[in-house]
Amino acid sequence: FDVERVEVLRGPQGTLYGRNTIGGAVKYVTRRLGHDYKASARVSYGSYNQVDLVSQVVVPVGDKLSLGAAVAQYWRDGFGTNLTTGAEHYNKDVFAARLSAEFTPSDNIFIRVAGDRVLDRSNPRHGTRLLPNGADPIYAPTGDVYDTRAGIGDRNRVETRGLSVTGEINLSDALTFKTITSWRDGSTDTVIDFDNTILPTLDVPAYYSDRQFTQELQLLYEGDRIQGVFGVYYLNGRASGAFDTVLGLLNTTTLTAGEVFTKSYAAFGDFSFDLTDQFKISAGLRYTRDEKTGTVFRRNYTGIRSPRFGNAAAVPGLIRSDYTNSRDFEKLTPRVSLSYQPREDLNFYASYGKGFKSGGFDMRGDAILTPTTVNGYEPETIDSYELGMKGAFLDRTLFVNLAGFYSNYKDQQVTIQVPSLAGGIASFVDNAGKGEIYGFEFETRVVPSRNLSASLVLGYTNADYKEFFTFIGGGTTPVDVSNQRAFQNTPEWTANASVTWSEDLAGGTIAFTPSVSLRSDTQMFEIATPALDQDGYALVDASLNWTSAGGRYRIGVAARNLTDARYRDG
Numbered sequence: 001f002d003v004e005r006v007e008v009l010r011g012p013q014g015t016l017y018g019r020n021t022i023g024g025a026v027k028y029v030t031r032r033l034g035h036d037y038k039a040s041a042r043v044s045y046g047s048y049n050q051v052d053l054v055s056q057v058v059v060p061v062g063d064k065l066s067l068g069a070a071v072a073q074y075w076r077d078g079f080g081t082n083l084t085t086g087a088e089h090y091n092k093d094v095f096a097a098r099l100s101a102e103f104t105p106s107d108n109i110f111i112r113v114a115g116d117r118v119l120d121r122s123n124p125r126h127g128t129r130l131l132p133n134g135a136d137p138i139y140a141p142t143g144d145v146y147d148t149r150a151g152i153g154d155r156n157r158v159e160t161r162g163l164s165v166t167g168e169i170n171l172s173d174a175l176t177f178k179t180i181t182s183w184r185d186g187s188t189d190t191v192i193d194f195d196n197t198i199l200p201t202l203d204v205p206a207y208y209s210d211r212q213f214t215q216e217l218q219l220l221y222e223g224d225r226i227q228g229v230f231g232v233y234y235l236n237g238r239a240s241g242a243f244d245t246v247l248g249l250l251n252t253t254t255l256t257a258g259e260v261f262t263k264s265y266a267a268f269g270d271f272s273f274d275l276t277d278q279f280k281i282s283a284g285l286r287y288t289r290d291e292k293t294g295t296v297f298r299r300n301y302t303g304i305r306s307p308r309f310g311n312a313a314a315v316p317g318l319i320r321s322d323y324t325n326s327r328d329f330e331k332l333t334p335r336v337s338l339s340y341q342p343r344e345d346l347n348f349y350a351s352y353g354k355g356f357k358s359g360g361f362d363m364r365g366d367a368i369l370t371p372t373t374v375n376g377y378e379p380e381t382i383d384s385y386e387l388g389m390k391g392a393f394l395d396r397t398l399f400v401n402l403a404g405f406y407s408n409y410k411d412q413q414v415t416i417q418v419p420s421l422a423g424g425i426a427s428f429v430d431n432a433g434k435g436e437i438y439g440f441e442f443e444t445r446v447v448p449s450r451n452l453s454a455s456l457v458l459g460y461t462n463a464d465y466k467e468f469f470t471f472i473g474g475g476t477t478p479v480d481v482s483n484q485r486a487f488q489n490t491p492e493w494t495a496n497a498s499v500t501w502s503e504d505l506a507g508g509t510i511a512f513t514p515s516v517s518l519r520s521d522t523q524m525f526e527i528a529t530p531a532l533d534q535d536g537y538a539l540v541d542a543s544l545n546w547t548s549a550g551g552r553y554r555i556g557v558a559a560r561n562l563t564d565a566r567y568r569d570g
Helices: 371-375
Strands: 003-010 024-030 038-046 050-061 065-076 092-106 109-120 157-170 175-193 203-222 226-247 252-274 279-302 315-343 346-357 380-393 398-419 425-449 452-470 493-505 508-519 537-548 554-559
Touching: 315 371, 398 452
Parallel strands: none
Antiparallel strands: 003 024, 038 050, 050 065, 065 092, 092 109, 109 157, 157 175, 175 203, 203 226, 226 252, 252 279, 279 315, 315 346, 346 380, 380 398, 398 425, 425 452, 452 493, 493 508, 508 537, 537 554
């Protein structure tokens, strides 16, 4: 809530603002409060007793200061049941709040202070058993895929908090200075029941915690033919966690605990030059240096759970990992784009960008099964190309966007599970692969009249591993198995279409929108697993809304998944 717009950027980012990303960025832009009193509320009620309450208010204090608050509460009963405990399964209980103050002491100075908190106490999603384990009725599947027999409990608590200070100073008509200071932390207490039975056959109680501080300074320039930004960025973060792997039938537990400290330093710049009224070139460069220190500890215990998770009587056994190591990673990543605008509402463009994600340390690394884990894993990089067009035609009744893309992945970081000669399964992060990704996206919107509009989006992605080195059958020499691996959760085809019909009614406008979205087949893991992999499916939705003149009131009804399609997301 409190969002003015959402920007979705494909490909490597980092020459314009903030932290570098290798695969894209989703940017939420918060609406400015302004200096007028405003208040709004939204109430929704739905199936499974879903209740959404969202309210916002802006209170001006004089003509230079405004205070804002937004609060949201989301509830929903579960559409499944924990048959062991009787608790709801797949329920929702989320609270969110945001407080902000904006100060404009003069026309050329803007300051915003904002704080937010989100608390999610929804029950854990344990999943369900799809296949039996022999004839033991304890391991029989449930009658409903939304039910579970998990016996580990139903306590789950996720909290995130943040505080930020943003300042803008217009130094001149063309030059603006911007500072962004931000702090954020989060904590999670959760439980995972992998066997989905009343027994602790394979249970994982877990705790995670993270915090980060960032400081960013920007200098933005906007001239007649040159626009650009130069900035520096600093991040200081700590991520930590611990979990038990409880093998109840063997009366053993493995405690895994670790933390990684990250300091990131970056300088970036991106400038656009209008060569002519139609031709524009844009170029950017980023330098990133990440300093990481990782600590990993793994130990076997005799007993159900370790002392870290409440069993003081657990007998300590073999230490599997106990190390601290540090590594530094740095990279220059360029970006360049060309655009040609033959007329105001038609644009052709081509772009290239290099992405970088630093290496690190595997917080689950087992130094007995995989001794090299103490050295960490290497960075991954990607070269990304895009060619496209955005345009409006037929007196702006037809809008068409078309983009083709190609990416070359190197040293891709993946999580691998392999059998070990020492016994058991080794799970570790490694630089296993080279990948090639290419495809296109086609988007069109037709507005033949003020009462009718339609849209269609079609996407194609071909993602293929060219190298995928891993260990086979306990071997010690990596083997290329790229012909047996595929990208996870990557449909080859995606599409969605919608139509909106509207008409004036009772001093307002009524609008009806049916829509359909489709995804082709996907794999749950890199290795094909027919019992788990998801076939292609379609989701059909519809909504009917009445909006008063001026948009002050809106009443609507929406139906999601009208065909009751069922699909796996994990």
